Amino acid sequence: MTGRLAAGVARAFALDGPLARSEPGFRPRPQQDLMAARVAQALEFRQTLVAEAGTGVGKTFAYLVPLLLSGQRALVSTATKSLQDQLFLRDLPRLADALKVPARLALLKGRASYLCRHRLAQAEQGAQLPDRFAVRALQRVARWAQGTRSGDLAEIEGLDERSPVIPLVSSTRDNCLGAECPEYRDCHVVQARREAMAADLVVINHHLFFADLALRDSGVAELLPTVDAAVFDEAHELVEAGVQFLGVQLSTGQAIDLGRDVLAMGLQHARGLERWNDLQAGIEHSARQLRLAGAGTVREVRGVLKLRWDERAGALREPLADLAEAARAAAQALARVAETAPDLPKLEQRARTLAALCERFAEGAEADHVRWIDLTPQQARLVESPLDIRDMLTQQREAAPRTWVFTSATLGDDEALSWFTTTTGLEDAERLRVGSPFDYPAHARVWVPQQLPLPNAAGHPAAVGALAARCAAALDGRTFVLTTTLRVLPLVAEALQAEAAARDVELKVLVQGSEPRRALLQRYGDGRGCVLVGSQSFWEGIDMPGEALQCVLIDKLPFPPPGDPLVEARVRQLREQGRNPFEDYFVAEAAISLKQGAGRLIRTESDRGLLVICDPRLRRMGYGRRLLAALPPMGSVADEAEALGWLDELAACH
16 A cells, blocks of 8 residues: 555645545645645554644644545544534545545444433433423423434534433433343444444544543444554643543532432332432432532632642541442342342442442542542532553553554644653654644734733733723724633623723623523624633634634633642652653643634634733743744734734724
């Protein structure tokens, strides 16, 4: 095959090739051609390739075209379920059609993404739903279930991923009955896995990849040995996904779900034989006490708050013991009536697993692992995990010779891409860095306001909000403010509104948390008269091309939070290795996050805009040069008058 694949890839991307004929607006890009050629080389010689490709390179086509033309069996993993859907439903069918490649494609998600017909029937019979919205959601699921082929719950328009109905109508590894299920022949999870095993190219996500390697529950562990190539897009998210899902977890939500199922199944199959209400109440009470102990003095939580294990370990012992006892009591009751229905032995095993997890977390952590508590408004999750994914990836790469490709727009701020390669054990990989084809010097400006207070000053969020209002006023909206923490969101938004009112400028200020992300972006629309204030979930994965977004303000340098238990553990590890945690970790992480945030601004060849980094340290401190060098090569402006002049120039083109 040597040389043939490279030649075929070059023809596909040529000015008169199949992509030019089938893709409106297609134009050859040297950066895309180079990346596609290197992916083809990796496929021919079973190499490992780490490729950073700047915004606008077209990296998706650069790896999909060689994959499809190679005829090799492949696995493609991306960061989120929505990106999975985009690859499977849009990009891959278009490319396969354009290249005339008869590839069988499959999409594989985790269990929670698929309808379980057996659990739907149970939920319709006796589920305890919290409100009328949940009742309506269950009715919608039941209507959709009659016609769906895939069983993918993402098909239901407007069904919130956080809906309390989803756990009721989907299965978990613990509650799935397997071949004993009365609906086994029509099981959507089994069907999805069967299609994946028969496909030429399977699209999965990072969470599923790691969760399955840890639990062997979703088909990936069986699938991976059968593929010739594995490609990881949005690879900058791999390490965090691995750390979350390779570890052991115990959540209060998991306990409350168990209690709910004990009550529902007990009343349905063995009413009057055990005190099901008391058993459920015992589990739920212990779970709530565990969350309270985990939270400690923390009262209000927005998003996910990571808490140190060592500060809470003593307070957790008693509620962990109580929850273990409540789970064992439920297991014993279920064992006494186990022969009544096939659901009950599974439920008994879930209760015993929960008790064992409680006992594990009551003892010390494994060596080279870190423990912490994830606190959300709904639950506490106890986590024990390795600090990186080096060992796991090394084992997988050594298991069998295959091609591995890892790609993203942000994998490091040096030629070695060491931010990514050192945490993944990929120092021996082939490496490629291709910059963006966009004309950043002509189309974009960066400004670091020197007159602003330092980020730790009390008046900093208000100053950022007021500055955002002045920028947005010049553009009639079309502005994002990205913050590093949720805490400052209301402070920035309040100051923004006050400054706009003082200037008699009408601006619609949209704040993360007031509505779901999708609804906020829909309201933002073309950006006219709008400013969106958001934190972490808006730093990446948002695509606002054209004039809708022409100014992005970042409140401060996105260093990792020093109180985060994972951060502290990594700092300890680096010190033990004789390395400099500030240079090798804090600055490197900030460079990656800054590149992600700045990446929201310029999305197409014709986009123009202003990036404002509201942190004077960027110009005053030595590390600022490294962080500025990590950004695309934008022009710079010296002061507010020059910045507003640039925005006036952009506004005049509307």
